[in-house]
Amino acid sequence: MAEKGFYSLPDLKYGYGDLAPFLSEQLLKIHHDGHHRKYVNQANALLEKLDKAREEGTMGSMKCDIQSLAFNVGGHYLHSLFWENMAPTYAGGGGEPGGLIADLLENEFGSFDRFKKEFTEVANSVESSGWAVLVMCMEANRPLLMQVKDHHLYSIPGFRILMVLDVWEHAYYLDYQNDKAKYNQTFWDVVNWIEIDQRAEDIAGAGKVESRKAVNPATAHIIPKR
Ligand code: MN
Numbered sequence: 001m002a003e004k005g006f007y008s009l010p011d012l013k014y015g016y017g018d019l020a021p022f023l024s025e026q027l028l029k030i031h032h033d034g035h036h037r038k039y040v041n042q043a044n045a046l047l048e049k050l051d052k053a054r055e056e057g058t059m060g061s062m063k064c065d066i067q068s069l070a071f072n073v074g075g076h077y078l079h080s081l082f083w084e085n086m087a088p089t090y091a092g093g094g095g096e097p098g099g100l101i102a103d104l105l106e107n108e109f110g111s112f113d114r115f116k117k118e119f120t121e122v123a124n125s126v127e128s129s130g131w132a133v134l135v136m137c138m139e140a141n142r143p144l145l146m147q148v149k150d151h152h153l154y155s156i157p158g159f160r161i162l163m164v165l166d167v168w169e170h171a172y173y174l175d176y177q178n179d180k181a182k183y184n185q186t187f188w189d190v191v192n193w194i195e196i197d198q199r200a201e202d203i204a205g206a207g208k209v210e211s212r213k214a215v216n217p218a219t220a221h222i223i224p225k226r
Contacts, residue, residue, distance in 0.1 A: 027175050039073075042068070084192065094189045123180075130150060133148055136203045
């Protein structure tokens with residue numbers, strides 16, 4: 001049987017200073033190497049704790065442990081997607097989408113500008129800690145917007161993610177202080193449309209094969225099929 005796995009902090013595909021001026025080098029380093037690493041470590045510690053309890057036949061606080069697991073694994077997964085749906089401007093970040101994602105957005109929202117306005121408003125209106133998220137619903141064949149509170153609440157289970165924006169205070173405060181709206185607007189300068197289009201293609205491809213297969217809605221959005 002395959003050995004049980006653990007989570008690991010992914011390397012960024014660009015340098016800490018490469019998303020400036022959207023994010024300063026100091027902010028991105030703290031966010032990736034500090035916050036994201038902590039979610040990975042806490043998720044792994046919880047898995048070890050659950051493994052140990054199962055070996056010993058003991059029962060801790062399941063409610064507490066699995067809620068904490070959802071928070072930390074959700075944090076790990078969303079940050080992993082976030083780093084990759086951004087790119088430095090020298091590597092194609094910003095601009096407008098092409099390909100399938102452009103068609104999906106145009107079809108759903110009427111125009112790319114309308115999509116940007118709605119996504120930005122979703123991000124602006126997140127209360128306290130959370131995320132603005134664009135997902136794909138294969139049943140209705142529509143991209144949908146949602147907010148994720150913390151890293152795991154208020155989300156619609158089961159939908160594959162196209163794009164995320166972290167709007168926790170830790171994501172912007174060092175550079176923007178309380179001007180979250182400016183951070184949300186500047187995000188468009190580093191969106192990696194090539195990566196997001198690839199996600200749309202992957203989801204569409206998987207949908208053709210698997211669209212009516214039973215998928216566990218509680219975990220389908222947590223397991224990246226990349
Ligand atoms: Mn974050």
